[in-house]
Amino acid sequence: MADRAEARDAPVVAPIGNKQASEAKMSDASANGGPVLAADGTPLKVSLRRAERRLRLRAFLLTAPLLGFILLTFIAPIGDMLFRSVENEIVADTLPRTVEALKDWDPASGQAPDEPVFRALYEDLKVAVAEKKHTQVGQRLNYEKSGISSVFRKTGRRIKRMDPDKPLKPQFVNADKDWGDVETWRVIKQFSPRFTDGYFLAALDMQRDAQGVHLRDEKDRIYLTLFWRTISLSAVITGMCLLLGYPVAWLLANLPARTSNLLMILVLLPFWTSLLVRTSAWKVLLQQQGVINDLLVGIGLIDDAHRLALINNQTGTIIAMTHILLPFMILPLYSVMKTVPPSYVRAAKSLGANDWTAFWRVYFPQTIPGIGAGAILCFILAIGYYITPELVGGTSGTFISNRIAYHISVSLNWGLAAALGSLLLILVLALYWAYDKIVGIDNVKLG
Amino acid sequence: MNLKTMLGLGAAAAVSAAGWAAMAEDMPPCENCANEMTIVSWGGAYQESQRKAYVEPYKAMNPGVNVIWDESSAEAVAKMRAMAEAGNITWDVVDVVASDAIRLCDEGLAMPIDPDTQLAPAPDGTPASVDFGDLLVTECFIPQIVYSTAVGYRTDMVSEPPTSICAIFDLEKYPGKRALEKRPIGNLEWALYCDGVAKEDIYDVLETEEGQARAFAKLDTIKDHVIWWTAGAETPQLLADGEVVMGSTYNGRLFALIAEQKQPVGMLWDMQVFDLDGWVIPAGLPEDRKNRALHFVRFATDTQRLADQAKYIAYGPARKSSAPLVGKHAELGIDMAPHMPTNPDNAKNTLLYNYEWWADYRDDLDAKFQAWLSQ
Amino acid sequence: MTSADDAFVVFDHVQKSYDGETLVVKDLNLNIGRGEFLTMLGPSGSGKTTCLMMLAGFETATHGDILLDGRPINSVPPHKRGIGMVFQNYALFPHMTVAENLAFPLEVRKMGRAQIEEKVARALDMVQMSDFASRRPAQLSGGQQQRIAVARALVFDPPLVLMDEPLGALDKQLREQMQFEIKHIHERLGVTVVYVTHDQSEALTMSDRIAVFNDGRIQQLDDPATLYEKPMNSFVAQFIGENNKLDATVEAVEGELCLVRFDNGETARALAVNIAGPGSRTRLSIRPERVEIGAKPDFNSVEARVLELIYLGDHIRCRMEVHGNTDFIVKVPNASEHAALTVGEVTTLSWRPEDCRALDAE
Secondary structure, eight states, X not given: OHHHHHHHHHHHHHHHHSHHHXXXXXXXXXXXXXXXXXXXXXXXXXXXXXXXXXXXXXXXXXXXXXXXXXXXXXXXHHHHXXXXXXXXXXXXXHSHHHHHHHTTOOGGGOSOOOHHHHHHHHHHHHHHHHHTOHHHHHHHHHTTSTTHHXXXXXXXXXGGGOOTTSOHHHHHHHHOGGGGOHHHHHHHHHTOSSBOSHHHHHHTTEEEETTEEEEOXXXXXXXXXXXXXXXXXXXXXXXXXXXXXHHHHHHHHHSOHHHHXXXXXXXXXXGGSOHHHHHHHHHHHHSTTSHHHHHXXXXXXXXXXXXXXXXXXXXXXXXXXXXXXXXXXXXXXXXXXXXXXXXXXXXXXXXXOOHHHIIIIIIHHHHHHHHHHHHHHHHHHHXXXXXXXXXXXXXXXXXXXXXXXXXXXXXXXXXXXXXXXHHHHHHHHHHHHHHHHHTOGGGOOOO | OOHHHHHHHHHXXXXXXXXXXXXXXOOOOOSSOOSEEEEEOOOHHHHHHHIIIIIHHHHHHSTTOEEEEEOXXXXXXXXXXXXXXXXXOOOSEEEEEHHHHHHHHHTTOBOOOOHHHHSOOOTTOXXXXXXXXXXXXXXXXXXXXXXXXXXXXXXXXXXXXXXXXXXXXXXXXXXXXXXXXXXXTTHHHHHHHHTTOOGGGHHHHHTSHHHHHHHHHHHHTTGGGXXXXXXXXXHHHHHHHTSOSEEEEEHHHHHIIIXXXXXXXXXXXXXXXXXXXXXEOBTTOOHHHHHHHHHHXXXXXXXXXXXXXXXXXXXXXXXGGGGGGOOBXXXXXXXXXXXXXXXXXXXXXXXXXXXXXXXXXXHHHHHHHHHHHHO | OOOTTTEEEEEEEEEEESSXXXXXXXXXXXXXXXXXXXXEEOOTTSSHHHHHHHHHTXXXXXXXXXXXXXXXXXXXXXGGSOEEEEOTTOOOOTTSOXXXXXXXXXXXXXXXXXXXXXXXXXXXXXXXXXXXXXXXXGGSOHHHHHHHHHHHHHTTOOSXXXXXXXXXXXXXXXXXXXXXXXHHHHHHHOOEEEEEESOHHHHHHHOSEEEEEETTEEEEEEOHHHHHHSOSSHHHHHHSSOOEEEEEEEEEEXXXXXXXXXXXXXXXXXXXXXXXXXXXXXXXXXXXXGOEESOOTTSEEEEEEEEEEEEOSSEEEEEEEETTEEEEEEEEEOOTTOOOOOTTOEEEEEEOGGGSEEEOOO
């Protein structure tokens, strides 16, 4: 901090810092009023800087705990996530000799590697099995090619019985025939560097094989679909929140205090109930034998055979998420609307604008900062939600976060989860940037 | 695990001789043991059955031991990995399904167990390795129960009770929504089986691209009529609400729905998918905590304890020697044996869940399954 | 007084209540002539702003009719009334430039682009703000914003302009300057102005007529001079200008004059303006500048003790005790022949009976 402050100040004090130059100038400088001196004879600028440095240091010390907290709990995990999304040290660490020996092997040859590579693999695996690490390598490589996991597990059990004095290749192929498969070796070679783009490729529905990088078959693509769905559904949810929240926020800002306080409690009520309870309540309401369908059938709007599918699809996700995120739209809108004096609309009307024109041309533009804040909040929260989509979204209403959660807690493919998370982060930053370009980020007001 | 083991188990349960009540193995007191133990389980009725059958008696025998429950089994693997990475393992005994145990063992996150020295032998002296038999699917796993994923159907919503798993795919005879688990395991096997693949060939077919396409094509025929569940409680609720005409879930949940809540629901045991649940002990525990965990697990997986659990929940004990001891439900007084997935009447046609195969293909097929779902 | 027939704006028995229990405006009758500058003056809560808002259409009258140019406008929405309005805080639209603010009323009237530009330019010129067309309101000073607000209220040539305390936010000097500018614009355009203020000097400076409001009623409606010279009740006398008040009892009425007795037993004569008759209490009102020092023939004379002297340059403000009232102010001109007073000194004050108005006792 102190260093940085100095660096920033450097140009300003340069003539003084350069002692000879300043001294040479001193005689005539004082004649024509040159560098001003403080009472004790030091140049005023130096003395000012010294005084301010102390202030700056104190300010820094005051913010240091928070800064440390943020670094430790926010920046560091994000950094760790970014690192994990490209990190691939396990292959090189567990199979160092094999990786080295594979350097000369060309998968295009169509032949499995020769004896030296197998000998290196034997040495590596002996160590790895002792440390119980061979199964971890198998796990890692299994993400790229199904079946490698059991190749390593099986071979791990056989390694003690192998005879290093005999040719090892046949023994390995005997342990698992996949060792004779070029594809197995190609995957090991491809993922032997310490860093990989494999997770990011997978996260973008791409794969790298003998033909190079290309998109997966249409039927196997999933993440691009999910990213697109996450964005579009989040946009729809944000739009719904705005549509429903705007009038409510207006009422809140314009009703007499007693009524508006009551309304505010109703708006905040969802916050006082657990997310799971709220989501389950929506299930009861929306399912086909649920309250809403029963009601519609009861009043004869739809017949019993054609009950509406309101849940376990995108509709369910949109309804439940809109409900959950509504307060995040209403609160910033309300606090901005509270600051718009009623005289603006009156002025517009007195100038001849009808209700709609007065609203659209005078009131609405002044609430844009609130809309911006609410929309950003809703959108970013929606993009990261996964519990609600999981419970009410069925298959067509789930988000990318559901896959991230899956890879974190079920498949344990943390590298892929990190890559997906990083892409989501990049996406949010890109949208933020676009918002700044289009609307301007100063145009966001939370109150 | 093979079919013979299962059937043998079931047959033994059916015999259910009330005669010999095996006493708890005389446990020496725990030496150099921590007095606090965190047990991780699934919450709900299942955890409750463990508390009554294992933990309460254990605490009675070992006063001063404090047990902390954690209901995180669903994320056990991820959390154990995170704990190991952070170097701060707070769990002592963890209840996981067999596939998770295999993974934990592969990753070196769970401690290997020698069944014959660290687990109790059967009352007749049969070593634990023989008593558990094939259910010891990995060296870190101490099996506890055999459960199955079976199908329940609304008796009032079907014209005639279904007898084959393929009723799931028969939209004409059984119109309406069905609830299936949102994962490929089980569903793909059922799809191929109902598409005419012989049971013993299922995994060979599923290994090929064509076989996978065939399974997905079969699932395509009912895709619009499926509600996919992720939590075991969903199907019972959907059945109770009449949202679905049939749905798969864990057999214990269906037992509760039928026997305890008296809902108009019937069991379809055909092609039930067997699975195991049991304990693992995290690798790298300090000596005193490890001793406590091992002491507890030895007690909790002895023949009598496993049989006791069946009093509270309809899951079959994992020891052969426990089967004859299965008695009546603790509160309902129902004979529990006919509700065990391993009962011969229920286990006429079952699916053997191939852990080894799924460990290899799970990631790939799951991605394909999700891609298929989102299309 | 403007008669109802040729009046431009008519309030006819207008009442207003917000809560259905108390009346904010009690039976208001007011005729405003075409081209007139009428000020509604009164303390806050007197109902003057409510009247203005009813006229603008933002409040509805609970009872009675408001007529604009002979048409009842109770059911006409504000934007169709064609009334210009200047708000207390100007209400310039912050997201529009000055020119856009001025163009707004013309755009909503669907005027042609060229015509709009011309009118905006003319309006800006009128308030000498032509150089500021592309500024935003936030970039203008208070006085400049004020000018723009006036220009915007006038740009669409409304026959009637309402101003709701428009100068309240300005400092004294600027306020006085703006008073003249508004007055001049009014004279130049011949537009009818209804002006609301609580500042009596502002009202006296600008208005053709002033309606003094208190307690939901018009206390007096007159031109500034009459209002000052001849207040009809104690409230108006007290509210407009500086005033000395003396409480007394009416002894007898003698034509235009009456004889009153103070509580200390002394008597005086006053102009009988608003008294109930002999025996009733009255409050006398005497302007400070009408009181002279020293006895004069035919004047009311009274002994007074000097309590405080404030030197104000052109005159000396002298607080005295008169008939037990210690707040009696006399303005002594700082003329060369005038004798200097000292605190504690007892002197004689005198005033014409006609300058002493016997009003209601409140």
